[in-house]
Amino acid sequence: MQEKIKEIAARVRELRELSDFTVKEMAEYMQVSDEIYEKYESGSEDIPASILFEIAHKLRVDMATLLTGEEPRMNIFTVTRDEKGVSVERRKQYRYQNLAENFIHKKAEFFIVSVEPKSYGTKPETNSHPGQEFNYVLEGSLKVYIHNNEITLNKGDSIYFDSTYEHAMEALEGEPAKFLAAIM
Structure with missing residues (x-):
């Protein structure tokens, strides 16, 4: 790594x-x-x-x-097979898998994000970035921290937000969680 x-x-x-x-x-x-x-x-x-x-x-x-290190080349469509997207462990608490890395001139970035449970009592590290973000929970439960709010999301729930505000996600109930993230 x-x-x-x-x-x-x-x-x-x-x-x-x-x-x-x-x-x-x-x-x-x-x-x-x-x-x-x-x-x-x-x-x-x-x-x-x-x-x-x-x-x-x-x-x-x-x-x-x-x-x-490669320029995206696809401009009509791109297919990413299950577990075959470019996998990146960018932050300690998250593992990202890019779902459309080979499509040129994307208007959004799409990731499957895996969140491992962590010890209780410590709030996860927040981040912010330009644009907007959509998250859809695929597995487990998440607590989303955003702009002085704490929102619990379960499988099938989603959230759309202004990602210029500090935010973080935390897996709940001692179990890993997985969500689809679209960053625009």
Whole structure:
């Protein structure tokens, strides 16, 4: 996994340099310190999916380009077979599987997100990113934290929200949860 993190970091750095953005400009856009952004580009710190999404937007590339190093090619349709999407463990509490990485000029990113249960008493780390997000629970139960609200979602429930607000998801009842996420 560490090698994959370094590969993604190298692609981000190369694309930033080719786009003539400074580290400072990128850090300001991502709303992180210059030091944290430099850690992302060096591969010494894993880049959260929400930050990768923002980097792709800023650099005007598809997120798949950052994840795989390949440009998406499909423009009529793309099929992702069960468990065959590009899998990325971007944050400790989530595992993402991209469902449409090979489609060019997507207007949204689609993921299956797996959330492992964690110890009680600690609220999960929140994140935010530009745009909107839709989540549909496939398995288990989730507690969604968003803008001073805590919402419990069970299998078959969904939520649509402004993802510029800090948010996080937590698996409940000591069981893993899985949801479909669409980020627009």
